[in-house]
Amino acid sequence: MLQFQSGDEAAFRILVDRYKQRIYAFTYRFLSRSPEAEDIAQEVFVKIYFARDTYRPAAKFSTWVYVITRNTCLQAMKKLGTKISINDSSRETDLEMLETVADTRAESPSEHALNDEKAGKIVEALDRLPESQRLAILLRRYDQMSYEEMAEVMNCSVQSVKSLLFRGRAALKEYLKEYFRDES
Amino acid sequence: MKCKITKELLLEYLDGNLSKDQHEMVDKHLQECAECQAECDSLRDSWEMLGDYDAPEISDQFTRQVLQKVHEKKGSVSEGSLLSRLLALLSPRNFSTMPALASLAILAGVGYFLLAGRPTGIVEQKKPAGGQRVEIVRNLDDEAIIRDLEIYENAEILENLDLLVDLEAVENFDADD
Numbered sequence: 512m513l514q515f516q517s518g519d520e521a522a523f524r525i526l527v528d529r530y531k532q533r534i535y536a537f538t539y540r541f542l543s544r545s546p547e548a549e550d551i552a553q554e555v556f557v558k559i560y561f562a563r564d565t566y567r568p569a570a571k572f573s574t575w576v577y578v579i580t581r582n583t584c585l586q587a588m589k590k591l592g593t594k595i596s597i598n599d600s601s602r603e604t605d606l607e608m609l610e611t612v613a614d615t616r617a618e619s620p621s622e623h624a625l626n627d628e629k630a631g632k633i634v635e636a637l638d639r640l641p642e643s644q645r646l647a648i649l650l651r652r653y654d655q656m657s658y659e660e661m662a663e664v665m666n667c668s669v670q671s672v673k674s675l676l677f678r679g680r681a682a683l684k685e686y687l688k689e690y691f692r693d694e695s
Numbered sequence: 696m697k698c699k700i701t702k703e704l705l706l707e708y709l710d711g712n713l714s715k716d717q718h719e720m721v722d723k724h725l726q727e728c729a730e731c732q733a734e735c736d737s738l739r740d741s742w743e744m745l746g747d748y749d750a751p752e753i754s755d756q757f758t759r760q761v762l763q764k765v766h767e768k769k770g771s772v773s774e775g776s777l778l779s780r781l782l783a784l785l786s787p788r789n790f791s792t793m794p795a796l797a798s799l800a801i802l803a804g805v806g807y808f809l810l811a812g813r814p815t816g817i818v819e820q821k822k823p824a825g826g827q828r829v830e831i832v833r834n835l836d837d838e839a840i841i842r843d844l845e846i847y848e849n850a851e852i853l854e855n856l857d858l859l860v861d862l863e864a865v866e867n868f869d870a871d872d
Contacts, residue, residue: 523765527758535757536750549754556761557768633748652745677706680738687741 512572516563527556530573533654534580540649541584542591543638551587555580570663577654577664581646588642629690636686644679651676698724701731709739 514522534555539548558579566575637645646665650656656664661672701724707713708721725732 524758524762527761531757531761532750532753535753539750540748549757552753553757553761553764557764560765561768629744629747630749633745637748648745652742673706680706680742683745684734684737684741687744688737690744 512563512566513568516566523560526559530576531556534576536653537577537580537649538584538587540637540653541645542587543634545591547587547591551583552580554587555583558583571660574660574663577650577656577660578666581664585642632687632690636683639686640679640682644675644682647672647675648679648683698728698731701725701728702734705731705735705738709735709742 512522512526515526531552535549535552538551538555539545542548542551545551555576559576562579566572637648640648643665647661650661650664658669658672662669665672665675667675701721704713704717704721708718711718713721725735
């Protein structure tokens with residue numbers, strides 16, 4: 512990042528390559544598998560490029576990246592108008608994408624269907640959570656962040672992070688309980 | 696340990712964030728309480744289930760598209776800055792700046808016409824030597840003409856000298872008479 516800050520464009524390319532999958536995965540999940548997720552992830556990196564002078568090495572770089580990602584996602588959600596319903600047509604496009612990925616992993620049709628069903632259930636459950644709880648769950652579960660890092664990204668206290676996680680996980684457990692019952 | 700306390704500590708317990716003593720206390724309670732054990736299992740299962748929610752692989756074009764967007768934005772920022780400032784000045788919101796802009800325009804126009812007359816003057820000033828040379832040549836020409844005229848006049852006098860001498864002789868003859 513310091514190289515990039517000093518004007519090294521090649522360093523920016525390395526930075527994009529290093530973070531792109533993580534950031535895309537985050538926007539994809541936070542925006543509930545929206546087809547715009549990749550565009551939003553690209554926007555994150557464009558913002559990083561033009562905001563590079565605001566980064567201070569005292570802060571952890573990944574945390575700074577996630578602050579920009581969170582803000583970009585929230586702005587995108589406002590722009591998109593509403594949370595994307597899991598029943599809308601974009602889901603079909605998205606499921607096709609999932610199918611492509613699943614195909615490359617050489618899953619059997621039954622495994623594939625099960626994964627789709629599971630993913631759909633999880634998306635549905637996450638969608639029902641308030642934004643702040645969903646954000647906390649995603650940062651903790653998929654990005655393995657510490658409470659302190661999450662507090663920085665979410666601009667709140669560590670105690671608030673713990674509280675959001677507690678309520679979010681409790682709610683998820685209830686929403687997914689039915690699935691466990693069906694599975695067993 | 697009571698169920699309420701256990702449930703409050705379950706997340707920290709599952710994350711492995713409890714002290715050794717607290718961890719052992721929760722462990723002990725879970726072995727004795729089926730309800731809390733079920734709660735603990737549900738929390739663990741739902742958390743693990745989230746692991747089945749994969750994001751697709753990002754497209755190969757991602758980095759190239761990001762760099763393209765950056766360059767496009769860079770271009771629009773540099774082009775837009777001057778234009779947007781000018782447009783902002785001319786916008787109705789900046790109506791108060793109109794008299795100042797009009798004055799500037801008038802000054803610019805007057806200045807142009809004043810400067811438009813200057814170039815030849817400047818050229819003349821830049822070539823004083825050339826100008827002088829022309830003047831000198833002209834003077835030399837004049838002198839030559841004048842000299843030629845004088846010679847011509849003198850020549851006429853010389854040509855008429857005989858006549859004058861004759862006239863003078865006639866006059867002297869008349870006077871003698």
